[in-house]
Amino acid sequence: MNARTINISSLVILLSLIALICEGFIYYFLPQHIWAILFSVICSLLLSHFFLEMAFSYTYNVLHTGFMTFSTMLFSIIVYMIQPNPWISYDFSLVFLVLSNWLTPFIYCTIRDLTDPGPRFNGYDRFFRQTSIILLLVYLFSIIKQFYITPIVPPYKALAFGAQNFIPYMSTGTYLEEMVRTNQSLVPLFCFLAEMIILFIPFGFYVCAYGRKKPFLLRLLCYLVFPLLLELSQELTGLGRGHIDDYVSALLGTLIGVLLYHAVNAIFHIVAGRTIAAERTTLNIHHFEI
Numbered sequence: 001m002n003a004r005t006i007n008i009s010s011l012v013i014l015l016s017l018i019a020l021i022c023e024g025f026i027y028y029f030l031p032q033h034i035w036a037i038l039f040s041v042i043c044s045l046l047l048s049h050f051f052l053e054m055a056f057s058y059t060y061n062v063l064h065t066g067f068m069t070f071s072t073m074l075f076s077i078i079v080y081m082i083q084p085n086p087w088i089s090y091d092f093s094l095v096f097l098v099l100s101n102w103l104t105p106f107i108y109c110t111i112r113d114l115t116d117p118g119p120r121f122n123g124y125d126r127f128f129r130q131t132s133i134i135l136l137l138v139y140l141f142s143i144i145k146q147f148y149i150t151p152i153v154p155p156y157k158a159l160a161f162g163a164q165n166f167i168p169y170m171s172t173g174t175y176l177e178e179m180v181r182t183n184q185s186l187v188p189l190f191c192f193l194a195e196m197i198i199l200f201i202p203f204g205f206y207v208c209a210y211g212r213k214k215p216f217l218l219r220l221l222c223y224l225v226f227p228l229l230l231e232l233s234q235e236l237t238g239l240g241r242g243h244i245d246d247y248v249s250a251l252l253g254t255l256i257g258v259l260l261y262h263a264v265n266a267i268f269h270i271v272a273g274r275t276i277a278a279e280r281t282t283l284n285i286h287h288f289e290i
Helices: 003-029 036-054 058-079 093-115 122-151 169-179 187-199 201-210 216-237 244-270
Strands: none
Touching: 003 036, 003 058, 003 201, 036 058, 036 093, 036 216, 058 093, 058 122, 093 122, 093 244, 122 169, 122 216, 169 187, 169 216, 187 244, 201 216, 201 244, 216 244
């Protein structure tokens, strides 16, 4: 590792640390936590652009993404564990803060690689793999927390064993009808369903991304079995609830992730003539046909 690399890495860590401190101050002092998320997005865009233009490589954006993602996740865990606290409160915006620190550099660098005709910059394939590892580590922690530590549960009590355990969304539909009939808020129900669906989008995306060369039936088996094992483990351990509604929601999130990957990959094929995260020497010859 030469002196220039050490100097740039030190600068990346220093600027990322300053950004982290600013995010923490904004979250602490402003009751509207949306400002911390907006600051995170803007700051990540500026730093990602600066690091890319300075080094002509995506390598330092991996360092920036990893530092900010893991640091804000640690900050979120600390805030969560000291609750209740009169000085600082925990809410779901901290989850979006962690996500924005990963997603913003990822989207920015993906767009730059897609629109770079040169290539002027190098190493996006490594950036994709390494930032995927960062996200998957966070994702693994999220799965453990949301299924076994503080399980996701619906806003209604578990019903007696019956048809609703086998017919998708029967119990959810019953609760929905009751809330509409009594003119009560549906926000808790929609938040529960959205959380279950969103939680499995990365699973569908990355199984499709890294298993695209595997047989379709093998990928389909992964899509079906992983959420099923999570639900069965909850039922057997008594942590959370194992329910058909949750399983179907997980499958829906997985499907969204698969479609998202194919949509992004199709854009890369049309614009750049290659698949996402492919090396620059890997081109689609049909892209150049007249």
